[in-house]
Amino acid sequence: MSYPTNLKYTKEHEWLNPETGEVGITHHAQESLGDIVFVELPKPGAEVAAGKSFGTVESVKAVSDLFAPVSGTVTAINDALATAPEKVNQDAHAAWMIKLKLKDPNEAAKLLSAADYEKFVAEEGA
């Protein structure tokens, strides 16, 4: 898997598009979870803090927290995921979950690049 280079990544397997403020989970994350059946997201207007949980993603077998890559305000949520959570499995990097107005644009720079994330995933699996 070659991770999109326009996105930034976290060790909790989330991605951020620094330009659009969109946040989702990575291909590796959806693969580990298996079939996703439920996504719980905050309401527009909610504040999220970097490193803190902002919602959950559930597979049939398990519930996983979603951790905010950066701090900000939720400006939109992806309604499609309420009725079609499997979109996350189909294309994790296209299936954005929330859109953030970043509190501090510099926070994004501290996240992992695609290359660093790929390396992290390879090492974690070893």
Added chain:
Amino acid sequence: MSTSSEATGTLRKTALNPVHRQMGAKMVDFGGWDMPVEYPAGFGERPGGLIQEHLAVRTAVGLFDVSHMGDIGMEGPQGLEAVQHITMNDASRLAIGQAQYSAMLYPPGTFVDDVIVHHLDKNSYLLVINAGTREKDYNWARENARNFECQVEDAGDNFTQLAIQGPRAAELLQQLTDADLSQVKNYWFTYGTVCRLKETLIARTGYTGEDGFEIYIPSEEAVSRRVWFEVLEAGKGMGILPCGLGARNTLRLESKMALYGHEISDDITVWEAGLDRFCKLTPEKGTFIGRAALERQKAEGIPRTLVGLEMCGRGIARDGYKVLDKSGKDIGVVSSGSYAPFLKKNIALAFVPPAQSAVGGAVSVEIRGQSVEARIVPTPFYKRPKA
């Protein structure tokens, strides 16, 4: 979110363990066994994963390695008496070739384990038991049968047990055996040649709510591997999938079948679990361990009963979540809950007081601090269409 991998050094493995790994199965520790939970790569043209595996069993056929389950042989001049003493269903009603769902109970009428009792031959019975309770069950059976003329044997490691389940299971297995499966009724069994293995036990039993068979072949690795792949190849055109414990759980939940540690345990009685029809308090059955306590509880009334829930609000009720009444009062607990892949709903089984167990009743489930509405519904949630 986080991911992790686990060491498997101390886990027990079935003979097919290398095959599951070769097929890319995601593995999990289940009751001390290294078992496949799902096979994302699928088989043939068909992609896999829990949901696909579940649907394959409901619409076509699926193949499970259930060798982790245990087998207790009970044989002797007092084989029947011994089985009657330690189980709750009436084994004297079994013809040779017939099986029944039953359970071994503790004196308070709670569960040592649920079992399927097979009447193999005159004075000879086979009890198939759960993986997580194998040692406990075997020791219990041996200890409590000791006053009867009956040998108790732990035969678990002798067999690879495969479950072939689904509306096309009979059609598939018939291609691989000389036994006439049309003569084998539900919960009966026969012996036949399967994949060139003579005298293979073929039982029309299963844990999915579909028609299906469980076959018992030698646990030798090469034999097990050969049969596994022959079944898959023969079923390829039907869209067969290898199925793991993930689908095994969602299938049994939709069919309201009990899972040890959830709907039945050493803390739950037969009446509370709603398994009355498998427990015979008749003169023919005679005394058995747990009978006296069950008779007392029947007279006194039960403090809790098992009901089916369907979520109305957004959320998945999971094992251990609290059940609340309309006023928000804590009235019970979810024993098993999940998204149901065939029904496409979120369902659960839960223990609530009998007074609050009526079908149609409105309750809620506490999901991570939020109260989500649910309704008590009839069970089983799914019943297979009549042939």
